[in-house]
Amino acid sequence: MNVQEITSIKEIDTFIQNNRMSMLYVSQENCNVCHAIYPKLKELVSQYPEIKLAHIDARKVKEVAGKFLIFTVPTIMLFQGQQEYLREDRFVQFAQLELGLQQLYNAMYPTD
Structure with missing residues (x-):
């Protein structure tokens, strides 16, 4: 999995603009929860x-x-175009996150 490391607000804006579906993972180095969920x-x-x-x-x-408006880390944000579609933070519910991903992805990329 190729993950782009972003180091400025301008890079964030460009990343979201250049991808039809994009996900931002906001964390901090000293956050154990962040390190635990990143591989997952x-x-x-x-x-x-x-x-x-x-x-x-x-x-x-x-x-x-x-x-x-991020108040805690980790924060995961999924964008469809320029619009934020889904957000999970601190205590990430992976089942809920996966369901949201599936619904949006299947709507945008039908397999039929």
Whole structure:
């Protein structure tokens, strides 16, 4: 799974604009929960080849908290076009996240 490391707000905007479906994973280096769920998130997203994943360290890109109203990490945001479609934070419910991913993905990329 190829994950883009983002280091500025401008890169975030470009990433969202350039991908039909994009997911942002906002974490911090000293966050144990962040480190624990990251591999699981990458594995989940790898099942959806059209979803592009980017990682942002909230301590290095401080503006991300204000731009997206992030109050805790980890925060996962899924965008369809420019629109935020789904958000999970702190205690990520993977079953709920996967269901949301499946619904949007199947609507955008029907298998029929």
